[in-house]
Amino acid sequence: MSNRVKLKSAFKAAFPHTIPIFAGFWFLGMTYGIYMNVSGFSFWYPMLMSLTIFAGSAEFVAVNMLLGAFNPIQALTMTLMINARHLFYGISMLDKYHGNGLKDIYLIFGMCDESFSINYTADIPADVDRGWFMFFVTLLNHCYWFFGATLGGIFGSLIHFNTEGLDFVMTAMFVVIFMEQWMKEKNHISALVGIGVSLLCLIGFGSENFIIPAMAGILGVLTLLRRPLEKSEICDGGEA
Amino acid sequence: MTMTFTQQMITIGMVVLGTMLTRFVPFIVFPAGKDTPKYIQYLGKVLPAAVFGLLVVYCLKNVSLFAGSHGIPEMISIAAVIGLHLWKRQMLLSIAGGTVCYMLLVQFVF
Incomplete structure (x- = not known):
């Protein structure tokens, strides 16, 4: 297969998977750009930040950091806390994001919630190059976010139309991804642990602080369940 | 600044x-x-x-069951997503259907 054909087929296979992200990121990115705009920043701030950070929630929090007093250590620790869930993605992607040459570096750089979820669960056709498929998923998502944020930053205050509720597209996507995973696995213990522990922590710690305790709880419960889970061979999630 | x-x-x-x-x-x-x-x-x-479960909860973290619309639009729309997906198993259809349902609910009903 020539390189051009290979790229083309990977792009064609990847694009449909990113359509929900197109809707979601365009909207969230714009919201972020508008937020930066009304906070008094020129459009090139959201442009630069959407390009280099590419982690939605951290970027929203960064706006507040930029408006406050200079505290780089706090900026670093806050970001580590908000994005700690990426550690779990990395552990899950050790095999997939390996052996794709230099593309691996970009795949890891761009491993946001959405890129990870698609690249982990997508059934990539056998005749499509896996590395390039995952590369295009990540690149397209990155572009949507970048253009959304930049346009929001430029046109921020001029836009008026009723998009209330459009952000639900992200929730809907994660529900579908959760269901796809659910339909693939033989045993649902891990999925139920994820939902259950997260809900308990949300109730116990509140919406601002529940992620880290939820991660610790999930890790703890799954570690305790290691023997029974390995015995029942549930380890068939995704493609494994 | x-x-x-x-x-x-x-x-x-x-x-x-x-x-x-x-x-x-x-x-x-x-x-x-x-x-x-x-x-x-x-x-x-x-x-x-487990992480996909965490992400679903994360998306819904600001929904309050005891105030505002009590999470009813979210529950109806998630039920729509699940129903559509069990029926057709077309990712885009399930996502779009659920989102349109949610937008209609929060803009016109609640």
């Missing part, structure tokens, strides 16, 4: 650094050439299902 330009760039740099650390650390600690410990391999297999 109280920060100087340099301070702003350092702050943004710190957010970039923090994000990159959380993304690259697993790949640096468990490089391809070396054998990944069995425990980490196990986690790599069971974590995704």
Whole structure:
């Protein structure tokens, strides 16, 4: 297969998977750009930040950091806390994001919630190059976010139309991804642990602080369940 | 704005650094050439299902059951997503259907 054909087929296979992200990121990115705009920043701030950070929630929090007093250590620790869930993605992607040459570096750089979820669960056709498929998923998502944020930053205050509720597209996507995973696995213990522990922590710690305790709880419960889970061979999630 | 330009760039740099650390650390600690410990391999297999559950909860974290619309539009729309997906199993249809349902509910009903 020539390189051009290979790229083309990977792009064609990847694009449909990113359509929900197109809707979601365009909207969230714009919201972020508008937020930066009304906070008094020129459009090139959201442009630069959407390009280099590419982690939605951290970027929203960064706006507040930029408006406050200079505290780089706090900026670093806050970001580590908000994005700690990426550690779990990395552990899950050790095999997939390996052996794709230099593309691996970009795949890891761009491993946001959405890129990870698609690249982990997508059934990539056998005749499509896996590395390039995952590369295009990540690149397209990155572009949507970048253009959304930049346009929001430029046109921020001029836009008026009723998009209330459009952000639900992200929730809907994660529900579908959760269901796809659910339909693939033989045993649902891990999925139920994820939902259950997260809900308990949300109730116990509140919406601002529940992620880290939820991660610790999930890790703890799954570690305790290691023997029974390995015995029942549930380890068939995704493609494994 | 109280920060100087340099301070702003350092702050943004710190957010970039923090994000990159959380993304690259697993790949640096468990490089391809070396054998990944069995425990980490196990986690790599069971974590995704739990993480997708966490992400669903994360998306709904600001829904209040005891105020506003009591989470009813969210519940109806998630039921629509699940119903559509069980029926047709077309990702885009399920996502679009659920989102349109939610937008109609929050704009016209609640």
